[in-house]
Amino acid sequence: MSADAKTASGQFSTAAVDGRAGEIHNIGYRRYDGGRLGRVQIVRALMWHSLRGAYGFGRGAKAKIFPMLLFALMCLPAAVNAVALANNPSGGAIVSYDGYVPSLRAIVMLIFVALQAPNLVSADLRNHTLPLYFARPIGRNDYPIAKLAAFVLACLAIVEIPLLLLYLGNVTQQHGASEVWAQTRQLGSGLLYGAAWAVLLASIGLLLASLTGRRVFAICAVGIPLFFSYILANALTHIGQVAYGPAGLGQPSTLSSLAGLISPFTLLGGLLHWLQGSPATTGQFRPNDLQRVIIGTYGPWYGLVFVLLLLATVGGLIARYRKVGVA
Amino acid sequence: MITQPSTPAEAQQPQLAQGAVIEARGLTKRYGTTVTALDQLSVAVGPGITGLIGANGAGKSTLIKILLGLLAPTSGQAAVLGHDCVSGGFAIRTLSGYMPEHDCLPPDVTATEFVTHLGRMSGLPATAAKERAADSLRHVGLYEERYRQIGTYSTGMKQRVKLAQALVGDPRLLLLDEPTNGLDPAGRTAMLDLIARIGSEFGISILVASHLLGEIEQICDNLVAIDNGRLLRADSISSVTQASAVLLIEVDEGTELLLAELSRRGLAPVAYQRGLLVQLADEQTYDIVRDSVADLGLPLGRMEQRRHRIEELFRQDPAAAASSVPGPTTGAASVS
Numbered sequence: 001m002s003a004d005a006k007t008a009s010g011q012f013s014t015a016a017v018d019g020r021a022g023e024i025h026n027i028g029y030r031r032y033d034g035g036r037l038g039r040v041q042i043v044r045a046l047m048w049h050s051l052r053g054a055y056g057f058g059r060g061a062k063a064k065i066f067p068m069l070l071f072a073l074m075c076l077p078a079a080v081n082a083v084a085l086a087n088n089p090s091g092g093a094i095v096s097y098d099g100y101v102p103s104l105r106a107i108v109m110l111i112f113v114a115l116q117a118p119n120l121v122s123a124d125l126r127n128h129t130l131p132l133y134f135a136r137p138i139g140r141n142d143y144p145i146a147k148l149a150a151f152v153l154a155c156l157a158i159v160e161i162p163l164l165l166l167y168l169g170n171v172t173q174q175h176g177a178s179e180v181w182a183q184t185r186q187l188g189s190g191l192l193y194g195a196a197w198a199v200l201l202a203s204i205g206l207l208l209a210s211l212t213g214r215r216v217f218a219i220c221a222v223g224i225p226l227f228f229s230y231i232l233a234n235a236l237t238h239i240g241q242v243a244y245g246p247a248g249l250g251q252p253s254t255l256s257s258l259a260g261l262i263s264p265f266t267l268l269g270g271l272l273h274w275l276q277g278s279p280a281t282t283g284q285f286r287p288n289d290l291q292r293v294i295i296g297t298y299g300p301w302y303g304l305v306f307v308l309l310l311l312a313t314v315g316g317l318i319a320r321y322r323k324v325g326v327a
Numbered sequence: 328m329i330t331q332p333s334t335p336a337e338a339q340q341p342q343l344a345q346g347a348v349i350e351a352r353g354l355t356k357r358y359g360t361t362v363t364a365l366d367q368l369s370v371a372v373g374p375g376i377t378g379l380i381g382a383n384g385a386g387k388s389t390l391i392k393i394l395l396g397l398l399a400p401t402s403g404q405a406a407v408l409g410h411d412c413v414s415g416g417f418a419i420r421t422l423s424g425y426m427p428e429h430d431c432l433p434p435d436v437t438a439t440e441f442v443t444h445l446g447r448m449s450g451l452p453a454t455a456a457k458e459r460a461a462d463s464l465r466h467v468g469l470y471e472e473r474y475r476q477i478g479t480y481s482t483g484m485k486q487r488v489k490l491a492q493a494l495v496g497d498p499r500l501l502l503l504d505e506p507t508n509g510l511d512p513a514g515r516t517a518m519l520d521l522i523a524r525i526g527s528e529f530g531i532s533i534l535v536a537s538h539l540l541g542e543i544e545q546i547c548d549n550l551v552a553i554d555n556g557r558l559l560r561a562d563s564i565s566s567v568t569q570a571s572a573v574l575l576i577e578v579d580e581g582t583e584l585l586l587a588e589l590s591r592r593g594l595a596p597v598a599y600q601r602g603l604l605v606q607l608a609d610e611q612t613y614d615i616v617r618d619s620v621a622d623l624g625l626p627l628g629r630m631e632q633r634r635h636r637i638e639e640l641f642r643q644d645p646a647a648a649a650s651s652v653p654g655p656t657t658g659a660a661s662v663s
Contacts, residue, residue, distance in 0.1 A: 032497035036450035135425035
């Protein structure tokens with residue numbers, strides 16, 4: 001009998017717990033009658049979510065270390081310029097908008113793109129989360145487009161915000177509207193050129209990162225080609241100058257002029273020289289010409305390759321997500 | 328939307344029925360020239376919980392992908408909630424929630440963050456997404472755990488998160504692909520109870536794909552069985568199993584006494600596990616059992632209606648299945 005009583009009390013207590021839990025949590029199902037976002041707004045929400053992810057927001061403190069460190073590094077020339085200008089106002093700016101320490105920018109962007117592009121795309125590939133996105137009211141291309149827009153914005157932030165700081169530092173030392181206007185115009189072209197960096201590097205980085213779901217492999221897939229192409233382009237430029245010398249009077253060799261097309265960083269450098277018509281056409285650098293990309297008479301090639309590479313990488317990214325399994 | 332017939336040829340084709348949740352007509356999907364995933368599948372599914380039964384590779388997942396508008400059929404047409412699957416994919420995906428068969432969860436995110444984000448992706452504004460994510464996770468039985476990273480969850484909890492993300496956008500229809508995959512028996516029962524509750528209390532229609540026929544029987548109103556991309560049978564559970572109901576009776580003590588008493592009163596009880604099975608002829612059977620138990624003064628522990636296992640109904644033609652011995656009885660016979 002005691003065993004029976006125990007069972008009975010045990011059953012009773014279980015039932016009581018269940019009943020209470022039911023009372024608390026059984027709130028019933030609530031319908032959602034409010035407005036729903038359209039396709040464009042959903043894509044914007046995904047873009048914003050990814051943009052935050054690119055800087056480690058919404059994740060642990062560890063995820064923010066590298067993007068913040070790289071961002072600070074990129075701002076350093078602007079800070080140095082501001083200090084130098086404050087101490088010696090007559091000396092003029094030591095950092096230009098277009099040529100914002102290209103070698104630093106190349107290294108910082110290489111690391112930023114290699115580390116952060118995988119954060120945007122490889123987790124969804126690795127965890128097979130994509131079918132959940134595709135089963136929602138967005139189109140097949142919307143996912144890669146949102147990711148690309150997010151990463152372009154992330155790259156724009158790290159490229160352009162230092163330029164704005166540089167501008168602030170310069171403008172405080174200017175006198176008169178004409179000088180400020182001159183600064184603003186230079187800033188404008190600098191921002192435009194910075195946008196070329198952001199767009200190209202973001203699309204290359206995302207395409208390479210989307211090839212694999214493993215984060216470590218994705219970092220290598222982005223970092224290794226970017227790094228070695230940069231080394232190779234610089235080496236070939238140098239070899240071209242030493243081995244072949246100038247092709248004619250004031251004209252660098254073909255090898256030196258075309259070597260810059262190999263790496264996105266030298267491609268962007270060559271693009272600037274072509275647009276500006278700067279001394280890189282001759283290969284005769286002044287000591288303060290930081291972007292040592294020789295383009296010779298092949299300037300238009302740099303413009304053409306830039307456009308083709310951009311189209312190929314964006315197209316490749318969209319094609320990549322057309323192939324990926326639905327479920 | 329279903330377009331009105333404009334040519335005589337189209338008019339000859341029967342229109343997709345109004346009011347059906349899912350409607351397929353002559354649906355065919357071929358991969359390349361050799362693989363036929365769906366072959367002239369025509370079926371109409373009404374509201375309620377519908378089981379989609381078939382072996383692995385029978386075409387269940389392909390059908391779900393077509394219904395979501397993610398895959399274009401080779402020929403034929405399909406509609407979900409009145410929207411054509413080819414032209415109305417956006418509308419369908421707004422109105423339906425999808426739970427995939429395989430793992431699809433990031434381990435390094437909390438369930439709340441994940442479901443909230445997917446709520447946004449379903450078109451909910453930020454605040455609504457947060458509220459509905461909390462609601463959905465509570466409905467599937469995740470409370471404080473929802474603030475933990477999904478990587479720390481058990482398989483059963485992960486399945487619940489997958490269900491919650493399908494539920495977050497307040498769908499009219501849930502498409503669940505093998506929701507009990509990888510769960511232990513207790514987890515299966517809990518998941519099936521949950522699906523049954525969503526179907527009955529939340530008023531959401533559910534298509535649940537499974538290769539385990541016995542499971543589906545417990546929770547479905549209707550059944551669609553496919554094999555090699557072809558329709559085997561589509562009917563309501565009750566009409567499929569009507570002729571074969573049995574009653575399971577369990578008493579805490581005196582099972583032998585009851586067996587003798589029921590035999591005396593004209594039923595043919597069979598011992599089954601700890602209880603007795605009798606054929607359920609009509610309402611009178613209940614009365615006989617009640618009176619027998621009451622007269623003997625036995626503590627009645629359980630009395631429930633059981634059906635044929637659905638495997639048998641599909642293994643043979645319906646007439647033969649109806650006349651065969653119920654599954655549990657044969658099981659007991661081999662034991663005793």
